[in-house]
Amino acid sequence: MKKYIIILISIILIISFNICKNKGEKMNKIKITINDITYTATLENNETAKNLIQKLPLDITMNELNNNEKYYYFDTTLPNNPINIDKINTGDIMLYGDNCIVIFYQSFNTTYTYTKIGTIDNPSSLKENIGNQNVKVSITKLEN
Numbered sequence: 001m002k003k004y005i006i007i008l009i010s011i012i013l014i015i016s017f018n019i020c021k022n023k024g025e026k027m028n029k030i031k032i033t034i035n036d037i038t039y040t041a042t043l044e045n046n047e048t049a050k051n052l053i054q055k056l057p058l059d060i061t062m063n064e065l066n067n068n069e070k071y072y073y074f075d076t077t078l079p080n081n082p083i084n085i086d087k088i089n090t091g092d093i094m095l096y097g098d099n100c101i102v103i104f105y106q107s108f109n110t111t112y113t114y115t116k117i118g119t120i121d122n123p124s125s126l127k128e129n130i131g132n133q134n135v136k137v138s139i140t141k142l143e144n
Contacts, residue, residue, distance in 0.1 A: 014081055029041065030056065031141070033137070034129055039123070042121055046079075051079055052078065053066075053079045054119060055074070056141050057139065058140075064132050064135075067132050069104045070102070071100055079117075080095055083113055085114050086109065088108050089119070090107050090123045091104065091105075092119055
């Protein structure tokens, strides 16, 4: 009986520690403005997203590719940890290689590897807004 109580208390302590730890982690948000429409995006809690935040604000021209994505090559590299994503979703923000940021405006399956940076929170109008031409994009920190 004592053994079960000790195990139960240990489980409760581990769960409590993880809840407190997660409450301390703040989800970083950014604003992405494309063609005068502003979107918010939630960033991943990884070194790539943290490094991107250090580069803000950004005003860049993103190039069209494959009728499903916009991309931009930075002059410097970002930390990366690419994995096979399998499926890209509309609104995904990824790093291709170590210096190419990509915003996807259409969902599709893929065999490419990316480092996930974040996701546009409500990408419903993204495809219509972004079109299939190069676009000016402004990325800034979201002020709380």
